[in-house]
Each structure stands twice: as C-alpha cells, then as structure tokens.
Amino acid sequence: MSQISVQNVSKYWGATRAVENVSFDAVAGSLIVLLGPSGCGKSTTLRLIAGLEQVTSGRIFLGSQDVTALPPAKRRISMVFQSYALFPHLTVAENILFGLRVRKVPAVERTRRLNRVAALLGLDSLLERKPSQLSGGQQQRVALGRAIIAETPVCLMDEPLSNLDAQLRAEMRREIRTLQQQLGITMVYVTHDQSEAMSMADWVILMRNGRIEQAARPEDLYARPASTFAARFIGTPPMNILPVVPNTGDLLFGIRPEHIILGDTGIPARVQSAEFLGADTIVTCAYGGQTLAARVPGKAAFPTGATVGVQWHPENLHFFDAASGLRRDDVATSPREMPASPKNAPSFEEKRTCFAQK
Amino acid sequence: MHGVEPLAVAQPPPQAQYARGGSALAVHIYGWLLLLPAAVLLVAFTHYPAVQTLIDSFYSTPRGRRGAVFVGLDNYQTMLADPVFWRALQNNVVYATSVIPLTIALALAMALLINGKIAGRPFLRLSFFTPTVLPMIAVANIWLFFYSPGYGLLDQILGLFDSSTHNWLGDEHTALGCLIAVAVWKDAGFFMIFYLAALQQISPQLAEAAALEGAGRWYFFRRVTFPLLMPTTLFVLVNAVINSFRLVDHIVVMTQGGPDNTTALLLFYIYEVGFKFWDTAYAATLTVVLLVLLACLALGQFLILDRRIHYQ
Structure with missing residues (x-):
C-alpha cells in the first residue's frame, strides 16, 4: 500500500513555476529521497506534502485520505527542519514533548514516550539542557526526537544533515536510516547531496527545474541514468559525457570514471592531474579540447604530462541525444556509432571548445 | 615625549616602552586627558548634583541672609507628615501601574500586528511610530484640544449621542485617566519598535514547527513568542518605569497638578516645591526619595526577572 501519493502537483508563485506536474508514490515503510540542485523544487515539494504551502493544482494523499486542503496539524506527519527549528528557551525534554503537550497527551504517557525516545537517540543525559548547550549533532538528535515521539506514520526531512561536518553527517545518515527501518516510518528526505541519496534511499526522485528528471532505485539511477543531467549529477566524479565520432551532432556518449581503463594501448591522451584519494586515484586526461576523468585503483603512477592509452568495454557505454539530453538505448546496438572497442574508439574533435567535464 | 605620539605607541608594545623610556606616566596622562571631556560632563551634570542633592536634603533651605543649617532628618519628617507628598505618591503609583502594562500590551499588540502580512504595512508602521517623534509638549497640546469641554474632539464625538459637555481635565474622577491615555499613546509606538525588532529575530521555522505539532496561534x-521576547520586555519595562516617574511635561501643560492635586505626580510636585515655592531643601529630600524608589524598582526588575529570562 502506498503511504504517500503525490498526484500531478504543481506550485506557482506568479509566473515562477517552483514545482510542475510532479507525481510519485511512496510505499509504506520506505525512504524516498528528493534529490536535486538548489532551486529545483525539492524543498517546495516537501513543504507541499507537509501543508506548509498550498498546491496550485494536483492532489496529495496520505494513506487513503486526501489531505490536499488540510492544515499541517491534521495531516499526521512530523518534520525535521534544516535549521532544526528547536525552541531555544525550552529544555531538550520540553522541546521533544512540545507536540504531546499541545495535543494534551496524559502525563504518564508523555513520560513513557519521552524515556523511550531519549533512550533510542542517546539523549538521556541531556534532557535538562537548552539547545544552545548542545553540539550540532545533539541538536540534530533532539529535532529527530521531536519528530519520532509523535509516532506519526510519515516523517518529512528537509536537508537535516547539511549543517553537520562530514564525519558526523555519515554517522547520522546511518542512524536515521536504521531508525526509519526500525520504526517502520515512511520517510521523505530532501537533500542536494547525491551520496546521501544513494546510501539511504529505497527510491530516489531526481528533480530539476521543478520537474522530475528521473525516479528510480539508487542502483538503477546509477546504472541507467535517464538523461545527461542525471548522469552528471550522480557519482563522484560524475560520468564523462563526450560527443560520438564520427560526429553527426546529435549523439553523446557517457562512461563512468571507474569503467575507463588506462594503459599502454587505446586512444592516446595526456595526463592533466592525478588526485590520490587513498583507495583509488582520479586521473584527469586531456585529448584535444576534451577532458575525461578515470578512476584507477590504488596510487596510480601517471605523472602529469605523460601520455596514456584510454580504453573501455562497450557494455559500459551510455548514449544520449545531444539536443534533448535524454538516454537512447537504441544506439548501443547500432554498429555504425559503436565507438566502443579500443580500435575504433571515438576520436575526439580537436577544435571543440566546450568541455564535457565541468 | 615620544610616548604621546600615536605611531610610537603603535610600533613597540607598551610594556617594552615603559622599560626603555620610563614614560609610563606620560601614557597615563595621555589616557586621562582622553577621558577628561566625558568625565567633566558626567561629574558636573550627574555625579556632583546627585551627591549635592543628598547633602542638601539634610540642611534647611537658605533664605535671604540666613544660610543653610544642618537639620538632620527634619526634612524627611516634614515629608512624612505632608499630605500632598502622599497624594502625589499615590497618584504616581496609580499612574505607573496603569501606564506601564497598558503601554507594553499596546506596543506588543501593534508589533505583532505589523509583523504579520497585512495590507498597508509601511503606512501602519509609520502611523504607530509617529507619536514618538513628537515632543511631549506638542502631544500635550494636541490632547488638550481633544479634551476641551464642548468643542474638543472627545466631546464632539460624544455629542453625537448626548448633548452634555464634559470637563475631562477639570473633573477629579477623569483627570488622571486622561493623562494616562496621553502617556500610553505617546510611548507605545516607541516600545513597539523594540518588539518589532525582536520579533523579526525569531525564525519563522519555529512557527512552522509548532503548526505541524498542532499548536494554535495563542x-x-x-x-x-512571549518567552523569546522576554529580554525585550525587561528592557521595555525598565524604560517604562523610568518614564512613568520622569515625564511630567504633559502635566505642566494640561493640568498643573490639579484639580485638587489629583494629577500631581512625584516629579511634578518636586518641580513645584523647588521652583515655585523655592523650598530647595525639601525638594532635594523628595528627589532623594524618588531616586531611591527608582533604584529599588530597577534593581528588583533585573534581579527577579533576569534569572527567568532566556537570552539567545
């Protein structure tokens, strides 16, 4: 059964189209990530589900109930804000209990739930502190506590980890995912960090300019990007996208950095830089006006300026329409444009000035 | 001499300079000279008069060739037996306990109103703030017209319902109330600005988080909102208390303390005693009492409220 159903939802502010014709369903107990660059409409979509903004058109269902016209409090959702929105003058305990007090939950029940949530999140010793006396990670936990104590079936998260440092972010990422699965919450999670999306989501909705670019499981999003935008947004470094040669002007091909094989044979390219990351090295190579990134295991011994041969396996190639940027699966089977094998690999156009790599 | 030059001070650290040139004295003189203008003004117009007032309150008023004589607590005893003092004190308590809460409540209400999204917000802000820029004398004269019996604004409006005229400022029962209304009208706009500034510091996400939990506006x-505004409220409260004892311009213009001392506030009474009856020693005594009263109030406010206030 789908817990959240967003149907043809649009939101306009005057002539600005923040969200346009967005539809998706979330299965009960799943974690959906709304992913995209800033200004793509992901936060607005979340706020529409929460009821903090009103839709211009379309319908939103939570469970079997049409909540499109309901105020936020009637939707039985909880939400974690990017700024945490903790009440600065209240203690941790009072912050967590805020909603229960509003709803006049009996004191015994309040205490029971508070103890449970505090134990779950490791906040036992902090209950009497004020938010200003907590670290960023602890504040984040309080915000989480306030969301889960309501025991609502749906929890919305608006970039909850963006104010934390990298190490804490990775830790909280795991913690939130575990919590979500443990409590069986349906979660909609907004982020602009593709690694967060890939590692946490059951289903990723990639947005761009208010529309859904691609909705897929993380592994499919990575393996079969629906457009050049999706291909470049997912993966670090992102997919290399280059024009196909012989150049007919209408086709691009893409290859992930880890699928590029550097060696003595193949298309000759010049090493521009090598970025050692520990487990692997990102080698940036130039051929004519194009650059492409390759991920090679370990510490690669390619000095800057050296010439290397670039190769790949044809099954790792992706093809996109140059005009629309959309994926074309019909091309891979066509022998004419097959650039794949090392011998007839695409030779890059010398004079091209636009860079496939950003 | 080189210690006085700013550049010479800036180059080596001061300690090094003491050791080398032994010009610590020059640095001290330099510092005191900088402080002198402010210190002179403070001493001449604040500290010396305050101390002198306290001393004067233990002496008799010098009259003609008869100089001031030390009389101990005589002035204070006179004060305790003075019915007008008690009347003025009582008036001031009524005045303060009405003006302060009314001003604060009105200031907060206006700030909440124009902090929201309503039409004509800049115009409302301006009109709420206008009374603040007017001098109290001008305000008092405007309201003097409002309260005029027969043709005043208030009587003209009431005249639509009944034809009797009211002498608002001449009636013992309404005079003090009239002055309270003027004071509230004058100060509310000023305090509103502080509340408005504080309200705009509160993240709108707090309201959203509360709305999600089902919390109503109230x-x-x-x-x-109110707990987060408490630092502002304390500040406004201290100022409102001081204002309610400090501002008497409107009494001078509108009632002169009458009728029958019903609008005599403490400071107005001090002014009368000091500059109309020329009993300067007794005026000094009353001033000391007023100062002690204000100091106690301010201290109490800070000590009691400060502990319960959340500061960001």
Whole structure:
C-alpha cells in the first residue's frame, strides 16, 4: 500500500513555476529521497506534502485520505527542519514533548514516550539542557526526537544533515536510516547531496527545474541514468559525457570514471592531474579540447604530462541525444556509432571548445 | 615625549616602552586627558548634583541672609507628615501601574500586528511610530484640544449621542485617566519598535514547527513568542518605569497638578516645591526619595526577572 501519493502537483508563485506536474508514490515503510540542485523544487515539494504551502493544482494523499486542503496539524506527519527549528528557551525534554503537550497527551504517557525516545537517540543525559548547550549533532538528535515521539506514520526531512561536518553527517545518515527501518516510518528526505541519496534511499526522485528528471532505485539511477543531467549529477566524479565520432551532432556518449581503463594501448591522451584519494586515484586526461576523468585503483603512477592509452568495454557505454539530453538505448546496438572497442574508439574533435567535464 | 605620539605607541608594545623610556606616566596622562571631556560632563551634570542633592536634603533651605543649617532628618519628617507628598505618591503609583502594562500590551499588540502580512504595512508602521517623534509638549497640546469641554474632539464625538459637555481635565474622577491615555499613546509606538525588532529575530521555522505539532496561534504566542521576547520586555519595562516617574511635561501643560492635586505626580510636585515655592531643601529630600524608589524598582526588575529570562 502506498503511504504517500503525490498526484500531478504543481506550485506557482506568479509566473515562477517552483514545482510542475510532479507525481510519485511512496510505499509504506520506505525512504524516498528528493534529490536535486538548489532551486529545483525539492524543498517546495516537501513543504507541499507537509501543508506548509498550498498546491496550485494536483492532489496529495496520505494513506487513503486526501489531505490536499488540510492544515499541517491534521495531516499526521512530523518534520525535521534544516535549521532544526528547536525552541531555544525550552529544555531538550520540553522541546521533544512540545507536540504531546499541545495535543494534551496524559502525563504518564508523555513520560513513557519521552524515556523511550531519549533512550533510542542517546539523549538521556541531556534532557535538562537548552539547545544552545548542545553540539550540532545533539541538536540534530533532539529535532529527530521531536519528530519520532509523535509516532506519526510519515516523517518529512528537509536537508537535516547539511549543517553537520562530514564525519558526523555519515554517522547520522546511518542512524536515521536504521531508525526509519526500525520504526517502520515512511520517510521523505530532501537533500542536494547525491551520496546521501544513494546510501539511504529505497527510491530516489531526481528533480530539476521543478520537474522530475528521473525516479528510480539508487542502483538503477546509477546504472541507467535517464538523461545527461542525471548522469552528471550522480557519482563522484560524475560520468564523462563526450560527443560520438564520427560526429553527426546529435549523439553523446557517457562512461563512468571507474569503467575507463588506462594503459599502454587505446586512444592516446595526456595526463592533466592525478588526485590520490587513498583507495583509488582520479586521473584527469586531456585529448584535444576534451577532458575525461578515470578512476584507477590504488596510487596510480601517471605523472602529469605523460601520455596514456584510454580504453573501455562497450557494455559500459551510455548514449544520449545531444539536443534533448535524454538516454537512447537504441544506439548501443547500432554498429555504425559503436565507438566502443579500443580500435575504433571515438576520436575526439580537436577544435571543440566546450568541455564535457565541468 | 615620544610616548604621546600615536605611531610610537603603535610600533613597540607598551610594556617594552615603559622599560626603555620610563614614560609610563606620560601614557597615563595621555589616557586621562582622553577621558577628561566625558568625565567633566558626567561629574558636573550627574555625579556632583546627585551627591549635592543628598547633602542638601539634610540642611534647611537658605533664605535671604540666613544660610543653610544642618537639620538632620527634619526634612524627611516634614515629608512624612505632608499630605500632598502622599497624594502625589499615590497618584504616581496609580499612574505607573496603569501606564506601564497598558503601554507594553499596546506596543506588543501593534508589533505583532505589523509583523504579520497585512495590507498597508509601511503606512501602519509609520502611523504607530509617529507619536514618538513628537515632543511631549506638542502631544500635550494636541490632547488638550481633544479634551476641551464642548468643542474638543472627545466631546464632539460624544455629542453625537448626548448633548452634555464634559470637563475631562477639570473633573477629579477623569483627570488622571486622561493623562494616562496621553502617556500610553505617546510611548507605545516607541516600545513597539523594540518588539518589532525582536520579533523579526525569531525564525519563522519555529512557527512552522509548532503548526505541524498542532499548536494554535495563542498557544504558540504563550509558549514560544512571549518567552523569546522576554529580554525585550525587561528592557521595555525598565524604560517604562523610568518614564512613568520622569515625564511630567504633559502635566505642566494640561493640568498643573490639579484639580485638587489629583494629577500631581512625584516629579511634578518636586518641580513645584523647588521652583515655585523655592523650598530647595525639601525638594532635594523628595528627589532623594524618588531616586531611591527608582533604584529599588530597577534593581528588583533585573534581579527577579533576569534569572527567568532566556537570552539567545
């Protein structure tokens, strides 16, 4: 059964189209990530589900109930804000209990739930502190506590980890995912960090300019990007996208950095830089006006300026329409444009000035 | 001499300079000279008069060739037996306990109103703030017209319903109330600015988080907005208390303390005693009492309220 159903939802502010014709369903107990660059409409979509903004058109269902016209409090959702929105003058305990007090939950029940949530999140010793006396990670936990104590079936998260440092972010990422699965919450999670999306989501909705670019499981999003935008947004470094040669002007091909094989044979390219990351090295190579990134295991011994041969396996190639940027699966089977094998690999156009790599 | 030059001070650290040139004295003189203008003004117009007032309150008023004589607590005893002093004190308590809460409540209400999204917000802000820029004398004269019997604004409006005229400022029962209304009208706009500034510091996400939890507007105001405004309220409260004892311009213009001392406030009474009856020693005594009263109030406010206030 789908817990959240967003149907043809649009939101306009005057002539600005923040969200346009967005539809998706979330299965009960799943974690959906709304992913995209800033200004793509992901936060607005979340706020529409929460009821903090009103839709211009379309319908939103939570469970079997049409909540499109309901105020936020009637939707039985909880939400974690990017700024945490903790009440600065209240203690941790009072912050967590805020909603229960509003709803006049009996004191015994309040205490029971508070103890449970505090134990779950490791906040036992902090209950009497004020938010200003907590670290960023602890504040984040309080915000989480306030969301889960309501025991609502749906929890919305608006970039909850963006104010934390990298190490804490990775830790909280795991913690939130575990919590979500443990409590069986349906979660909609907004982020602009593709690694967060890939590692946490059951289903990723990639947005761009208010529309859904691609909705897929993380592994499919990575393996079969629906457009050049999706291909470049997912993966670090992102997919290399280059024009196909012989150049007919209408086709691009893409290859992930880890699928590029550097060696003595193949298309000759010049090493521009090598970025050692520990487990692997990102080698940036130039051929004519194009650059492409390759991920090679370990510490690669390619000095800057050296010439290397670039190769790949044809099954790792992706093809996109140059005009629309959309994926074309019909091309891979066509022998004419097959650039794949090392011998007839695409030779890059010398004079091209636009860079496939950003 | 080189210690006086700013550049010479800036180059080596001061300690090094003491050791080398032994010009610590020059640095001290330099510092005191800088402080002198402010210190002279403070001493001449604040500290010396305050101390002198306290001393004067233990002496008799010098009259003609008869100089001031030390009389101990005589002036204070006179004061305790003075019915007009008690009347003025009582008036001031009524005045303060009405003006302060009314001003604060009105200031907060206006700030909440124009902090929201309503039409004509800049115009409302301007009109709420206008009374603040007017001098109290001008305000008093405007209201003097409002209160005029027969043709005043208030009587003209009431005249639509009944034809009797009211002498608002001449009636013992209404005179003090009239002055209270003027004071509230004058100060509310000023305090509103502070509340407005504080309200705009509160993250709108707090309201959203509370709305998600089902908190109504009143609940949110009571549990979140008002507590977060407490530092501002304390500041406004201290100022309102001081104003309610300090501002008497409107009494001078509108009632002169009458009728039958019903609008005589403490400071107005001090002014009368000091500059109309020329009993300067007794005026000094009353001033000391007023100062002690204000100091106690301010201290109490800070000590009691400060502990219960959340500062960001």
